[in-house]
Amino acid sequence: MSHLLQPLAIFACGCLLIHAGRAYARATTMLLSATALTLSVTLGTLLCQRIGQ
Known part of the structure; x- marks a missing residue:
């Protein structure tokens, strides 16, 4: 059983x-x-403000 535990732990x-x-x-x-x-x-906001001024 212990030989199955290690690969299982690695997989998890x-x-x-x-x-x-x-x-x-x-x-x-x-x-x-x-x-x-x-x-x-x-x-975009900055550009709109620049264009608006």
């Missing part, structure tokens, strides 16, 4: 790491998207 750790990696990637992507959106909105 691998799965956890993959899930953590995916969650991290998703969070990073959302953060980058939000930052890009904020930047574009800010730039």
Whole structure:
């Protein structure tokens, strides 16, 4: 039984790491998207103000 335990533990750790990696990637992507959106909105507002003046 103990010889099955080690590969199983390694497999479980691998799965956890993959899930953590995916969650991290998703969070990073959302953060980058939000930052890009904020930047574009800010730039757009600035441009509109410049054109309006």
